[in-house]
Amino acid sequence: MTDRAPGVAGDPPIIAFESVTYAYPESAAPALREIDWRVAPGEFVTITGPSGSGKSTLLRCLNGLTPHFSGGTFDGAVTVAGHDTRRYTPRALARVTGFVFQDPEAQFVTSRVDDELAFGMEQLGVPPLTMRKRVEEVLDLLGIAALRDREIATLSGGERQRVAVAAALALQPEILALDEPTSQLDPWGAEEVLAALTRLNDDLGLTIVLAEHRLERVVSHADRLTLLDRAGHIASEGRPRDVLAGADPAILPALLALGRQLDWQPLPLTVKEGRAAQRRDAAVGRLPAPAPPDPPAATGPAIVALQRVSAGWGQRKVLREIDLEVRPGELVALMGRNGSGKTTLLRLVAGLHRPASGRVLLEGADTARLHPADIAQTTGYLPQNPSALFFAETLRDELAFTLKHKRGAVADPEVTLAALGLAHALERNPRDLSGGERERAALAAVLVGAPRVLLLDEPTRGMDAARKRALATTLAQLREEGVAILLATHDVELVAEVATRVVLIGDGRVVADGGPRAVLSGSLTFATAINKLYGGGFLTPDDILAGFGRDRWAGSDSIRADLARDDRITPHRMR
Amino acid sequence: MREPSRPLDPRAWLVWATAASVPPLVGRNPWPLLATLCAVLGVWGVWSAGAAGARWRPLLRLALLFGAVSVLFNLLTAHVGDLVIAELPEGWPIVGGPLTLNALIYGLLSAIAILSLVAVSATLGATLDWSVAIRLLPERMAPLAVAGSVAWSYLPRTTVALTEIREAQMARGYRPRGLRDAGPLVMPLLAGGLERAMITAEALEARAFGVPLSAEARPRSWQAALLLAGIVAALTGIFCVALGQMLAGAALLALALATLAAGLLSGRPAKGALRRTRYRDPVWERPEWIVSGVSAAVLAVQITLLVLDPAAFRYEPYPSLTAPAIDLPLLAALGFLLAPAAVRP
Incomplete structure (x- = not known):
């Protein structure tokens, strides 16, 4: 019922930002302004804020990609696990900070899953036996053991994301930085990744810093929430419940928004907490009137119609005998x-893929006869x-x-x-x-x-x-x-x-x-x-x-x- | 003997590719060119099944297109030769003048050479396990190898990007009408490629690629000089071979081999120094022995003939069209380039 306890608060910080201001080359406005920020060892921190507020830039400071790779003007200092990032290159900091990029596909450098997991370890000279053991561990940890021998090109988006996380974890870094790791995942995939991260944080004391828009997914996993504003300042930070209690309603996930509207105390971060609050309300007879039913289905001629459409890629069938009509509005x-x-x-509807069988009609015309x-x-x-x-x-x-x-x-x-x-x-x-x-x-x-x-x-x-x-x-x-x-x-x-x-x-x-x-x-x-x-x-x-x-x-x-x-x-x- | 899905060791493939690349690189004699092309396409046909082959197939189609362009270009611009098949007005810039059968045949031979080299590359692309190949290289060359592997992987990715861009353009009402509309494709392709390259470079940095070795293992200046000398000797040797200076070329290539080996071996890290490790041990069994042994023998035959009888590879359709020389032992040897097809289960 409480926020997750911070890792080891009071210890010397594993991440320390001292008055960091950073501007990209040829950019007049800094992406980050006067950032003073600390993370204790073993904390799980979520960074959020509007698009372009500097979340990814801040994450990239954790392994030195900012400023070593991106250039620009960097004032202040960032220290990770005792390493001043101005003095260490990203490749040297790879032992300290594992990094998962926004687009997992772009970060793959080999063609097979297990080779991808081993790549970083090979660069760092990890002995082969240890390497094989760690590959097995991260495969199990992320629930991707069945993917071990697969070609990366054949994986789904969610599977690729988990392979990217596993590849970063294989180096056993002290800090794991993830840039919107669940953005391409379905609810199951997202929960699996977040559960794995929580397990790593709880059991191994791994420090996790995660940038994410979808607070409803991550807020219950985090010890601390850091909110950036559009100018690149830290607008507020602290325990998620405290930060969100005073945050702009615009950024609140649905559950917290409702909690704020109904004055639930404490503000629920999880469905379980919300259910407790809802039961308290119900006990005093505070129940909403029944929800209205769905409005009646649209009628009239369909603008798009799929008639018994089957389609796939090569031998693999993806859609089977689909019937679907969509009407204007x-x-x-x-x-x-x-x-x-x-x-x-x-x-199929856009005409970029041809059905193996069946017809796709657009305003009554068969799209097979039309150019995209x-x-x-x-x-x-x-x-x-x-x-x-x-x-x-x-x-x-x-x-x-x-x-x-x-x-x-x-x-x-x-x-x-x-x-x-x-x-x-x-x-x-x-x-x-x-x-x-x-x-x-x-x-x-x-x-x-x-x-x-x-x-x-x-x-x-x-x-x-x-x-x-x-x-x-x-x-x-x-x-x-x-x-x-x-x-x-x-x-x-x-x-x-x-x-x-x-x-x-x-x-x-x-x-x-x-x-x-x-x-x-x-x-x-x-x-x-x-x-x-x-x-x-x-x-x-x-x-x-x-x-x-x-x-x-x-x-x-x-x-x-x-x-x-x-x-x-x-x-x-x-x- | 071996499980069906196991790919051949990259070293065997590289020996084969080297042997198969010699005829199109050193001459335009149609017989060895055709023999090589047939052998390479035979191997491609056997090994290119599945997704990897599908990814590289567009490259072969592209090579066919370039080949056709090269034939046309040569026909229209090389107004040399004794057999005139047509005449364009002299006043026309560049293309004006006699069109000769000699130019057409030279264009065709060049197209076959291009197609052969691309088919070798496509076969390597579809069959070579680059992660294994990288691990086989000497430690000093690991950064270069990773860079090469990333660059290599860009070829199929570029064809995917090309498809994505064309689809996105069509989805916005644009109807491409062939080569003259290639312009709108090139810029986004280049921009996307550069963007991808930057992200890949960042990812490599973030994953410890190129992390410095221990101080003891850093190359000394004389080791670097040896490597540089080896590379210069190799390039000069190739140049000499291309010019027909076979003895000098062979000597320089041998010197390059010795110098590079000395530079690489002497640059091995000291005991206790940080060294890159291998996740997977390479597998070298009978199929690898057969392919590499046969290919090495073919290569030896070719080098011997290059020194003793360069005409076996050479052919000039200018200024008069003559019959090209036929060297049966060479053609028989080139047939053995089908070895990888024979060992595929």
């Missing part, structure tokens, strides 16, 4: 494990890797590319960028943007074409809570305008907020299809935190507040106002 969330076929389904460029006149497709969308020198040119090849109605580029919080980035190279900004820039490049069918593959990856809610607002607006949206995601909270329909895919087949309350409620893996507390059809904090006859949660409005202030616009429809 519907937002259909596609959910399922990593590798369940969500991406393949989106690619013609299909793109109706659809907008945001792939999982947003960087693949960027060709131009500036974001302005990027949007112009879409407009040039689009016939019919289009959106205003500047309004589109402003609505996504990117008005400031119009003349910047898209590849120079932060992870979350890139995701939004890619979305802008798609939305500016005013598609009637929007296909989004994990669009909230690397996106902070405020931007995620802004995206939810944008999607709701598009839906109201009659755009049909297919959204592949693991983000149940986003789905609960925006979806009109949820399709669960398992083993390549549709295993459930219905309204979000019907499909998500009571699900062991896809239920939201709020649903786990209240059951019924309750999915979001707003459902509960409405049940108590109270106003909507203030967080959404404060976020919209905050974003509008940032971008000097008032939120409005893009078209």
